[in-house]
Amino acid sequence: MARMKFLCDAERCIECNACVTACKNEHEVPWGVNRRRVVTIDDGLPGEKSISVACMHCTDAPCQAVCPVDCFYTTDDGVVLHDKDICIGCGYCFYACPFGAPQYPQEGAFGARGKMDKCTFCAGGPEEDNSQEELDKYGRNRLAEGKLPLCAEMCSTKALIAGDGDIVADLFRSRVVRRGGRPDSWGWNTAYKD
Amino acid sequence: MLLAILVLPLSGYVVNAFAQAEQQAEQTTNPRSDTWRQVRQANEGYTAVKGRETNELIQGSGQNWRQLRNGPMATYGSWLLAFVLVAILGFYIARGRVELTHPRSGKTIERWTLNERRLHWTTASLFIILGITGLSLLYGRHVLIPLMGYPGFSAYASIAKWLHNILGPVFMVALFTILIKWFKHNFFTKTDIEWFKAFGGMVGDKHPSAGRMNGGEKVWYWTLATAGVALCFSGLVLDFPNFNQEREIIQIAHIIHLLTGLVLISFSFGHIYIGTIGTEGALEGMTTGQVDVAWAEQHHDLWLQDVQQQSNEHNKKEE
Numbered sequence: 345m346a347r348m349k350f351l352c353d354a355e356r357c358i359e360c361n362a363c364v365t366a367c368k369n370e371h372e373v374p375w376g377v378n379r380r381r382v383v384t385i386d387d388g389l390p391g392e393k394s395i396s397v398a399c400m401h402c403t404d405a406p407c408q409a410v411c412p413v414d415c416f417y418t419t420d421d422g423v424v425l426h427d428k429d430i431c432i433g434c435g436y437c438f439y440a441c442p443f444g445a446p447q448y449p450q451e452g453a454f455g456a457r458g459k460m461d462k463c464t465f466c467a468g469g470p471e472e473d474n475s476q477e478e479l480d481k482y483g484r485n486r487l488a489e490g491k492l493p494l495c496a497e498m499c500s501t502k503a504l505i506a507g508d509g510d511i512v513a514d515l516f517r518s519r520v521v522r523r524g525g526r527p528d529s530w531g532w533n534t535a536y537k538d
Numbered sequence: 539m540l541l542a543i544l545v546l547p548l549s550g551y552v553v554n555a556f557a558q559a560e561q562q563a564e565q566t567t568n569p570r571s572d573t574w575r576q577v578r579q580a581n582e583g584y585t586a587v588k589g590r591e592t593n594e595l596i597q598g599s600g601q602n603w604r605q606l607r608n609g610p611m612a613t614y615g616s617w618l619l620a621f622v623l624v625a626i627l628g629f630y631i632a633r634g635r636v637e638l639t640h641p642r643s644g645k646t647i648e649r650w651t652l653n654e655r656r657l658h659w660t661t662a663s664l665f666i667i668l669g670i671t672g673l674s675l676l677y678g679r680h681v682l683i684p685l686m687g688y689p690g691f692s693a694y695a696s697i698a699k700w701l702h703n704i705l706g707p708v709f710m711v712a713l714f715t716i717l718i719k720w721f722k723h724n725f726f727t728k729t730d731i732e733w734f735k736a737f738g739g740m741v742g743d744k745h746p747s748a749g750r751m752n753g754g755e756k757v758w759y760w761t762l763a764t765a766g767v768a769l770c771f772s773g774l775v776l777d778f779p780n781f782n783q784e785r786e787i788i789q790i791a792h793i794i795h796l797l798t799g800l801v802l803i804s805f806s807f808g809h810i811y812i813g814t815i816g817t818e819g820a821l822e823g824m825t826t827g828q829v830d831v832a833w834a835e836q837h838h839d840l841w842l843q844d845v846q847q848q849s850n851e852h853n854k855k856e857e
Contacts, residue, residue: 354573361586381587383595385573393573397595406604412675413692414683430688432696434675439785439792440600444591455780456703 346508347422348465350496351516352396355523356503359384359394363495363504367398367463370494371483377447379463380495396495396504399424399445399463407437407446421487422509423465428481433457465506466493590782603789607796612676615800622804626811629740636740636817638832646828647845649838655827657716664709669803671698676796703777710770717763723751724759729840739837750841754812761805769798 359382367373367380380398401424408416408424415430416437435457437446451458468485471478478485486494496506505512576583577595585593650658674682674695683691729746730753733739736746738754746752751759775783775791814821819833834842 354570359586364587376589378587378589378592381585381589381592383583383585383593385576385581385583385595387584391569391573393570395577395595406600409608410604412679413695414679414688415692427688430692432692432699434699435779435788439789440604442596442598442600444594444597447589453780454778457779 345420345422347510348401348507349422349509349512350398350400350465350493350504350506351512353503353505353516353519354393354395355519356501357382357394357396358501358503360500362498362500363396366494366498370466370486371464372479373461373483374449377449377461379445379447379461381444396499397443397445398495399441399465400443401465406440406442410436410440412436417470419467421465421467423467423487425464425467425469425482426460426462427470428459428461429470431459433459437462466491591784597785599786599789603792606793611793611796611800615796616677618800618804619807622807626807630811630816633740635815638818638830639745639836640832642819642833643831645831647831647834647842648827649823649829649834650827652827654719655824657712657719658824661709661712661716664705664712665802665806668702668705668709669799669806671702672799673803674698675702706770706773706777710773713762713766713770717759717766720751720759723749724756726753726756729753730756745836745839747840748838749844750838752838758805758809761802765798765801768794769802772798 361382364378364380364382368378371379373379380396382394382396384392384394386392401418401422403418403422405416405418405424407426408418411426412434413430413432415427416424417427418424433448433451433456435448437460438444438448445462446460447462448457448460450456464482464485466484466486468474468478468488469482471481473488474485484494486492491497493506496504499505505515578598580594580597580599582593583595591597675698678691678695678698682694685691686694727749729748733746733748733753736742736744738752739745772791772794775788776795779788812820813824817837819830820837823829823833831842834845
């Protein structure tokens, strides 16, 4: 079995936000909820880096550990999913998550939270694969169709890669070896090589 | 002289070496590690995505909160509650009910006015509902899911969460009214020290003096005035996420809420025991408002004297 992983290559990400848009469109994510976002560190300064982040599908997931109704489960592919029928919208997973992945549609006054929504690694939910119900609640189930997450498929610089952890690691390792410690998409050396 | 001639021209090397060392010191950090270090220190970046703290790539405090809540808080909290219950049971078996030492006189006096009783029972029933729903969110996953199943517990928990969020602020109003109303009765005096030395008459057959509120009631009052107030304010932080308070503040508020909640629930076990089966004649004071004079003489002698003195003066005036 594959162990699914996301990896964002900070040397390649150009903060185009295509992953954010692709995700939102593919899954018909409701207004106010973003399953993925791009964060830029040192914006406008030398050494600026952008990183795309969503649920990282942790092995020892904090959201899973603190959920009072135990609505999370990990699939055989190592993808952390949740059951919206069980979720009560308490917000604990949002407090615990390091990546700010869990999001809530606002439901009622005083910021009352609706059922939590987060990145599913394009793997849907507990409902039958590719059923209408699953589509309505969790968006497309691309994994069941034999495809990988759209954010990574869409990435113009292939900064964001998703898939089996071993393959992702090999890919990244080969990039690092090729770079030889130098950034390969950054600065004068890249654009004006002799 | 000769030495100076030999050494001085070399000083340039020293200066140069220093300059080089300085330059190297500036470059000792790898720019890429700097980026990740910034990320780990939860420095704010820029993001085009709108939302709460979306510009923070990684927040580290969530893991601390998780470990505190799931670890010491849940573990020692359950021990505390169990210990208090077992201690009360043990005390009841060993000591039994604190009976009236003198037979009932048949004469009663008013201990709690109708308003005070209404206030007490409103706060008490809210406290019990909030306590049960709150504990359900902390321990329900381990205790109730095996009993009710996932869908059953989820349905109950969403109602529990809703009730807890709605009734919390109501409880706050009721509690604060009580704290203001009974404030003047709850200053500690010398009588209370004697009262504590005699364990409030719960151990042995001595009957220490007490005014309208005895030492134990005053401790309960001040626990509510400190832990209870902290509980209310931390609850407000949790209840209204619409003010976009940061997760770190919510996590701290949550730990305070857990801690004070567990302390107050375990304290309330003692309060409920003493007020019901633990003391003969105590509950009727809070249900009917009237207590027997024999009970007042035994438990609140100084208060009884005050009341009798006041009514005597009142009678004299009328004469």
